[in-house]
Amino acid sequence: MGKGSTIVSVAQMGSPIRGTLEVRIAARGVELEAARSEARDLVRRMLGVTQDIRGFYRAFRNDVLLGETIRRFRGLRIAGSASLWEALVTAILSQQINLRFAYDIRRELALAFGRRATWDGETFVGFPRPEAIARQRKSTLRTFRLSRAKAVAIQGVARAFAGGSLREDEIARLSDEEAIEKMTAIVGVGRWTAEIALLRGLGRVDIFPAADLGVVKYLAQGLLGHKVRARESAMRRYSERWRPYRGLALVYAYAELARKRKS
DNA sequence: TACCAGGTAAAAA
């Protein structure tokens, strides 16, 4: 959402591969063209339409682990957040607790500090801006069932964005490793958090969070046949074969794991 | 009760 008030609602028709997407924009106090352009960019990033999946398919259609999965989930991309800021906060909230709990807290933060817009009798709540979080006391943030470490981390990220020391457009110009280095300078943002933010926030297709529980446990045991949890270093080494699409490979591996769990 | 859940930082080995 830009200045003023803009609501974007999206509906998909047809198959994920050959469907159409209807986007409705309700805007007040903004130029229609600007709102349209902003909405288009937002939808494109969240769907990951610019991710190079063709190159990924060409390179790995015969991959032992992913070949079949690629055909099964044709069209799947890395799902994106609306901003790097939102992706970073979501990643911090997701550290070491079950995701259901993390998303509960994210919703509560949005309800408390997010922007609101009403359209057609319905009220929509947006993710808070960095400034709205930056001005809260840590003790206030901790009432949202955050550990001291998470409150510090989220406040640190909020201040970095609000103060301009961290900017999405600057991070977007950096290489993966440079971007990780820049973000992990903030206390409470470790390598995993920075990697998830780049994957979900910027749709970086070669990011591989090797320490992720989903990688060292579920991928290692569920798809690679390990008896016990793998080491981060071992998974990072294993992922080398998927360059330069390690992030896309991971998303497809997770899709396959979810499918196996269901069946 | 104890352990696990898409970790991090600091201390200890």
Place this chain on the structure above:
DNA sequence: TTTTTACATGGT
């Protein structure tokens, strides 16, 4: 350099 430990909370 690698391995523990405390940290918050909810579910099983």
